[in-house]
Amino acid sequence: MSQILNFQEALELFDPQKTPLHELGLRADALRKELCGETVFFNVNAHLNPTNVCQYRCALCAFSTDRGTKRAYRMTMDEMLAKAEEAARANCSELHIVSAVDPELPYAWYVDQVRTIHQAFPQLQIKAFTAVEIAWMAEISGKSIAEVLMELRLAGLMTLPGGGAEILVDEVRKVICAKKPMSETWLEVHRTAHKLGIPSTATILYGHIETPEQRVEHLMKLRELQAETGGFMALIPLAFHPHSTPLFEGGTVSNRKTSAEDDLRMIAASRIILHNFPHIKAYWISLGIQTAQIALAYGASDLDGTVRQEKIHHDAGSKTPECLSVEEIQALIREAGRVPVERDSIYRPRNAQGMG
């Protein structure tokens, strides 16, 4: 049975002396089974990152750059449409759009890309813009967060992704992403979205400078917001990849990635602490395929998707393939003894073909 853990009990889940990994896994797996049986969800999706020029240049980020550098790019609307067409041809149900925050781009640039892609390819469900981008749009347009979200929804936005949460503790944010909005803004964007009936996901970026206490604080803030709104569909724990980030290049962190023990502990602890979240996602791009598969026995009930054209984690040194086929994802899930179900952006089974 699910239990609402207090701070101290939650913290003990991150202590290998107090909670051995196999015991943690068994608890998380029992809870996962109670919540969603043998089903493991995945979707067929593609990512679209229209620009990497960012004013914030977070120390955690290997993706962004300054305008005028060799790496800088900005897609035209035709290029975005070509990517969306490629996704539609590949039978994707979801297009996940996130960018960097380029102050040269007007508010209309964001709304137009959603509207244009939605009109051209209505079969693609649009999951778009981190809370950081939404807050920026409110700032440059002079509109409220609610007005921005309503306008985006009218243009065709269906859900919000969970990016930009990093660690929802400002003391940590001031080191890893000092210039972008702090925790309360991230929470406020998601709170507003949920109240407007726009569901979202949440993330936690772990394995850099944060302490176990700060991981717990982050998870508790999400749990509290979920108790208030019920709008989160899943948590996606993201293992930090230090390669090419200013945090590594400036010597704040080593080049060591998280261990499999830490990854599985993060998944399992999240499953137990976030008793009110329907799903914990094993994002294979960040975890690696083998660890993501094992995570299905540690509380995860979603493997994300086929993920065409992912850039953000690959720029940070992720060695996973750029894309998995539906057959490969189904095989990974079946090998783990579970039943693969292809879902859409809001966890509805997409068609009978993906069901088993």
Ligand code: SF4
């Ligand atoms: S993490 Fe996001 S906001 Fe921060 S620099 Fe990278 S693209 Fe910009």
